[in-house]
Amino acid sequence: MDSRRILEVIGVGIGPFNLGLAALLEETEYSYKCFDQKSQFNWHPGMLLEGATLQVPFMADLVTMVNPSSPYSFLRYLHEHARLYQFYFFEKFHIPRTEYNHYCQWVASQLKGLQFNSRVQKIEIEEEQLYKVIVEEDGESTVYYAKNVVVGVGTNPTVPADFKDLQNNRFYHSTCYKQNRDETVKARHITVVGSGQSAAEVVYDLLQHQEENNYELHWYTRSKGFYPMEYSKLGLEHFSPEYTRYFYHLNQDKKRDVLKNQALLYKGISFDTIADIYEHLYERTVGGKASPIHMQALTEVQSVSREETGYKLTLYQYEQDEVKELKSDVVIMATGYASSFPSCLESLQSHLLVDESGQLQIDEQFKVRTQPVEANLFIQNGELHTHGVGAPDLGLGPYRNAIIINQIAGKEIYKVYSKNVFQQFGV
Numbered sequence: 001m002d003s004r005r006i007l008e009v010i011g012v013g014i015g016p017f018n019l020g021l022a023a024l025l026e027e028t029e030y031s032y033k034c035f036d037q038k039s040q041f042n043w044h045p046g047m048l049l050e051g052a053t054l055q056v057p058f059m060a061d062l063v064t065m066v067n068p069s070s071p072y073s074f075l076r077y078l079h080e081h082a083r084l085y086q087f088y089f090f091e092k093f094h095i096p097r098t099e100y101n102h103y104c105q106w107v108a109s110q111l112k113g114l115q116f117n118s119r120v121q122k123i124e125i126e127e128e129q130l131y132k133v134i135v136e137e138d139g140e141s142t143v144y145y146a147k148n149v150v151v152g153v154g155t156n157p158t159v160p161a162d163f164k165d166l167q168n169n170r171f172y173h174s175t176c177y178k179q180n181r182d183e184t185v186k187a188r189h190i191t192v193v194g195s196g197q198s199a200a201e202v203v204y205d206l207l208q209h210q211e212e213n214n215y216e217l218h219w220y221t222r223s224k225g226f227y228p229m230e231y232s233k234l235g236l237e238h239f240s241p242e243y244t245r246y247f248y249h250l251n252q253d254k255k256r257d258v259l260k261n262q263a264l265l266y267k268g269i270s271f272d273t274i275a276d277i278y279e280h281l282y283e284r285t286v287g288g289k290a291s292p293i294h295m296q297a298l299t300e301v302q303s304v305s306r307e308e309t310g311y312k313l314t315l316y317q318y319e320q321d322e323v324k325e326l327k328s329d330v331v332i333m334a335t336g337y338a339s340s341f342p343s344c345l346e347s348l349q350s351h352l353l354v355d356e357s358g359q360l361q362i363d364e365q366f367k368v369r370t371q372p373v374e375a376n377l378f379i380q381n382g383e384l385h386t387h388g389v390g391a392p393d394l395g396l397g398p399y400r401n402a403i404i405i406n407q408i409a410g411k412e413i414y415k416v417y418s419k420n421v422f423q424q425f426g427v
Contacts, residue, residue, distance in 0.1 A: 010032070024067065063401060170187075171311060380397075
């Protein structure tokens with residue numbers, strides 16, 4: 001008899017997607033454990049700013065889109081915290097980001113299979129139908145076995161390679177903004193780089209503190225403008241199972257071309273944030289007062305050098321072919337996030353099939369293609385290149401988890417629908 005305890009599922013990382021997987025598995029007969037090296041669930045703590053909201057409706061919680069009766073839904077959270085009437089009168093679909101984080105922490109506190117302060121060091125093939133997962137816990141290595149592994153380690157903040165060595169508490173990625181804000185607002189000159197939602201939220205927050213602290217504020221982006229994210233109702237249908245299915249069956253060259261032209265589906269600024277910034281600027285310039293900010297698009301940061309009291313930026317306006325220099329005490333790089341190859345999978349590399357670009361081959365059901373391993377290895381939010389813009393979307397997380405769980409079970413545990421939107425994406 002095999003004395004090893006073999007779990008049905010091991011999750012690597014406990015972000016919203018694997019947390020949702022655990023919440024859905026909790027209501028099944030399947031054993032699981034999810035590991036994360038952090039001490040607790042905390043979703044982008046550096047961007048939990050006052051007034052910042054989710055960019056998706058509250059129904060994009062961990063479970064509702066496939067199991068609205070779940071005890072781990074956002075409405076159940078409100079009920080347990082005696083906030084249903086307040087939310088009813090709140091009359092908004094988009095909830096505060098701090099509340100979403102607190103909701104996820106509430107769910108995490110109830111799930112038996114989560115293990116924090118635990119780093120997955122390595123995943124090996126034990127047998128063709130089994131994975132051996134080595135986890136560092138309290139300085140010691142513990143071995144677990146699983147028939148299915150779901151990797152959901154998320155994306156990492158990205159700073160251009162030329163500037164990585166400059167990073168500290170005065171030159172940092174926007175994901176560290178809230179931790180550094182108290183010191184940042186004491187500077188004489190602050191520069192924000194980027195034109196996505198994070199950049200706009202940082203800029204708006206800095207505008208709130210500017211009169212009290214009297215600093216100069218500059219905002220640059222290499223994009224063509226400070227454009228809004230696509231948020232029309234038919235545009236939102238791109239974040240649906242149907243569009244995911246349509247995109248998956250395009251050829252790889254076409255997928256790359258399509259993704260290049262879809263940035264504003266998920267990388268722009270919300271209409272509300274743009275309006276908030278504009279209204280603030282309008283009020284601050286009453287009576288002919290100077291604008292409290294220098295905003296400039298079409299401008300790339302070509303180089304940055306450290307000076308005695310700050311940084312010197314070389315800026316290139318590429319339509320005018322003009323270069324200028326700027327000195328700034330603090331530079332905040334709101335330059336986005338990117339996937340990277342999970343280090344825990346390095347020992348499996350010879351068994352993982354990749355495409356001509358070296359990216360993992362992932363089938364339509366979110367399973368990594370492996371050879372000759374038969375055990376399932378799934379990916380969460382690492383399939384932008386195969387499944388399209390919905391990969392990081394919170395609203396599609398429960399759908400992907402339902403697909404994964406149904407495969408693990410070999411039957412339909414959670415119902416998914418073939419028809420969810422009004423438009424047709426292909427012939």
